[in-house]
Amino acid sequence: MSLVEIEDVHKVFPARQRGGEPVHALKGVSLHVNEGETLAVIGESGSGKSTLGRVALRLIDVDSGAVRIDGKDLGTMDANTLRRQRADMQLVFQEPFESLNPRMAIGAIVAEPLQIHQPQLGTTEIRRQVLSTLEHVGLPQSFADRLPGELSGGQQQRVGIARAIISRPRFVVLDEPTSSLDLSIRAQILALLAELQREYSMAYLFVSHDMHTVEWVSDRIAVMYLGEIVETKPTRELFDAPEHPYTQTLLSARLSPDPREPHAYKAFAGHKTVRDAVENQEPA
Amino acid sequence: MNAQSEELALEVRNLAVSIKTPHGLVHPVKGVDLTVHKGEIVGIVGESGCGKSTTIKGLLRLLPANSTVTADKAQLAGYGDLLATPVRRMREVRGAKIGFVAQNPFGSLNPIYKIERQFYELQKAHKTKVSRKESGEIALRMLDGVGIVNPARVLDGYAHQLSGGMAQRVVIALATTLSPQLLIADEPTTGLDATVQAQILDLISGLVRQEGRSMVLVTHDLGVIAQYCQRVVVMYDGQVVEHGSVMDVMVEPQHPYTQRLIASVPKPGEKLDVSR
Numbered sequence: 001m002s003l004v005e006i007e008d009v010h011k012v013f014p015a016r017q018r019g020g021e022p023v024h025a026l027k028g029v030s031l032h033v034n035e036g037e038t039l040a041v042i043g044e045s046g047s048g049k050s051t052l053g054r055v056a057l058r059l060i061d062v063d064s065g066a067v068r069i070d071g072k073d074l075g076t077m078d079a080n081t082l083r084r085q086r087a088d089m090q091l092v093f094q095e096p097f098e099s100l101n102p103r104m105a106i107g108a109i110v111a112e113p114l115q116i117h118q119p120q121l122g123t124t125e126i127r128r129q130v131l132s133t134l135e136h137v138g139l140p141q142s143f144a145d146r147l148p149g150e151l152s153g154g155q156q157q158r159v160g161i162a163r164a165i166i167s168r169p170r171f172v173v174l175d176e177p178t179s180s181l182d183l184s185i186r187a188q189i190l191a192l193l194a195e196l197q198r199e200y201s202m203a204y205l206f207v208s209h210d211m212h213t214v215e216w217v218s219d220r221i222a223v224m225y226l227g228e229i230v231e232t233k234p235t236r237e238l239f240d241a242p243e244h245p246y247t248q249t250l251l252s253a254r255l256s257p258d259p260r261e262p263h264a265y266k267a268f269a270g271h272k273t274v275r276d277a278v279e280n281q282e283p284a
Numbered sequence: 285m286n287a288q289s290e291e292l293a294l295e296v297r298n299l300a301v302s303i304k305t306p307h308g309l310v311h312p313v314k315g316v317d318l319t320v321h322k323g324e325i326v327g328i329v330g331e332s333g334c335g336k337s338t339t340i341k342g343l344l345r346l347l348p349a350n351s352t353v354t355a356d357k358a359q360l361a362g363y364g365d366l367l368a369t370p371v372r373r374m375r376e377v378r379g380a381k382i383g384f385v386a387q388n389p390f391g392s393l394n395p396i397y398k399i400e401r402q403f404y405e406l407q408k409a410h411k412t413k414v415s416r417k418e419s420g421e422i423a424l425r426m427l428d429g430v431g432i433v434n435p436a437r438v439l440d441g442y443a444h445q446l447s448g449g450m451a452q453r454v455v456i457a458l459a460t461t462l463s464p465q466l467l468i469a470d471e472p473t474t475g476l477d478a479t480v481q482a483q484i485l486d487l488i489s490g491l492v493r494q495e496g497r498s499m500v501l502v503t504h505d506l507g508v509i510a511q512y513c514q515r516v517v518v519m520y521d522g523q524v525v526e527h528g529s530v531m532d533v534m535v536e537p538q539h540p541y542t543q544r545l546i547a548s549v550p551k552p553g554e555k556l557d558v559s560r
Binding site: 044045182183184186187190209210211212213215216249250252253254255256257258259260262263265267271 | 482530544
């Protein structure tokens with residue numbers, strides 16, 4: 001059964017400069033995320049994938065269309081209901097350091113969702129859960145008293161994950177959670193996310209631009225291009241038989257680390273990146 | 285596929301960099317050898333902090349004054365020893381003898397000059413006798429050569445009006461304007477989209493191949509190494525742990541670090557193994 005449903009969502013951002021064009025970030029996007037599965041949303045800069053991730057959590061309001069979790073429409077929820085609902089839906093950011101308050105101890109950062117969502121718990125109980133969550137994400141309990149700046153990038157991302165899972169959400173949006181990390185650290189974080197997913201049966205919406213990563217972690221993939229989902233398929237099927245010309249272009253840009261599998265990048269006729277589409281038009 | 289010869293374009297022996305810090309001397313690069321043949325693309329790969337960028341900046345003498353670069357040899361074909369050159373004279377080498385493409389194109393472009401002027405300043409700085417008009421024509425040709433659709437419009441604009449991919453194309457055009465025989469690119473496509481990355485790398489490697497140039501390509505991306513380089517140097521903790529042909533190193537890595545690095549790349553067709 002699908003846990004999250006996004007139905008025909010449109011979102012337009014106003015022009016940033018006077019005289020500029022408004023940005024149509026989502027043009028009628030529909031998708032669903034099943035309980036316990038990982039749905040990857042893949043696309044290039046400006047494709048609308050991060051906007052979609054935020055819309056799915058109602059961090060951004062939609063212009064039209066609906067976002068539902070458990071059949072409940074997030075758009076029509078009053079503030080109190082929405083706040084309670086948020087315990088169930090969390091976000092892990094791309095830049096771990098940017099998303100952690102540099103002046104707060106790790107323990108206090110991880111405790112915040114519990115203080116908000118389960119204020120009835122006493123300090124001792126919250127502390128106990130914080131320490132056990134830290135351990136769960138592979139950090140020593142002693143880190144609770146450290147500051148984010150004292151941690152490596154990989155450790156910081158583990159803190160971001162601890163904060164996201166401590167309220168036991170059923171749905172987590174992962175917005176490029178490993179793209180700022182080194183290769184070997186990346187593999188560890190992805191393994192951790194997979195382990196936690198199995199343990200707590202969380203559904204992930206995994207936003208990424210990296211085809212190697214999404215192939216590795218996702219059950220299904222939705223491909224975004226210029227604000228639209230052009231193709232959604234089970235992962236294996238998408239890689240074996242990409243149908244949309246943009247998906248084919250994207251897959252041809254993959255660079256295998258095995259030199260015996262040469263790549264042949266081939267753009268489809270008319271392919272444009274978003275910025276190039278705007279900035280480098282041929283004069284009509 | 286590659287027109288590489290036995291002739292050397294660059295030969296570096298035992299390059300070391302030390303930097304004076306308030307906490308004492310640190311040694312980010314501890315004796316690196318690097319050999320580049322004519323017509324060849326050599327990759328330097330490693331993770332953050334392994335010293336790959338510092339090696340390149342040391343060679344180009346772009347490190348701050350509190351650092352010391354030494355080597356037994358840093359011979360650039362058609363020029364001489366790079367480290368025997370006083371730092372102030374390196375300006376004549378960079379641009380004319382070695383073209384440099386950095387990771388962030390916006391850091392390489394002057395934000396307050398039009399692109400056209402940057403081509404002019406480059407040629408003027410290297411005492412090429414050109415008029416503004418000739419320089420403009422050369423610039424048009426160069427931008428056209430890097431696949432910019434509307435070069436006249438780009439020339440008449442500023443860096444901030446360009447997308448990352450377009451800006452990197454402009455930097456590549458600038459880096460090759462004076463026809464240097466060696467290109468050094470430090471993570472030239474990191475941060476760019478996959479399709480743009482493939483376009484840019486196809487472009488640079490084409491420029492190297494066509495004119496029998498050579499290139500050193502610094503990257504953390506093993507896919508870039510496997511697909512675009514002929515030989516590779518693997519760095520860890522300021523040292524070269526393994527080097528050889530891409531076929532050998534990437535297919536049958538010998539050093540445990542290289543093996544670990546390659547094993548951490550998700551392989552096509554594989555699912556994540558949670559048990560690791």
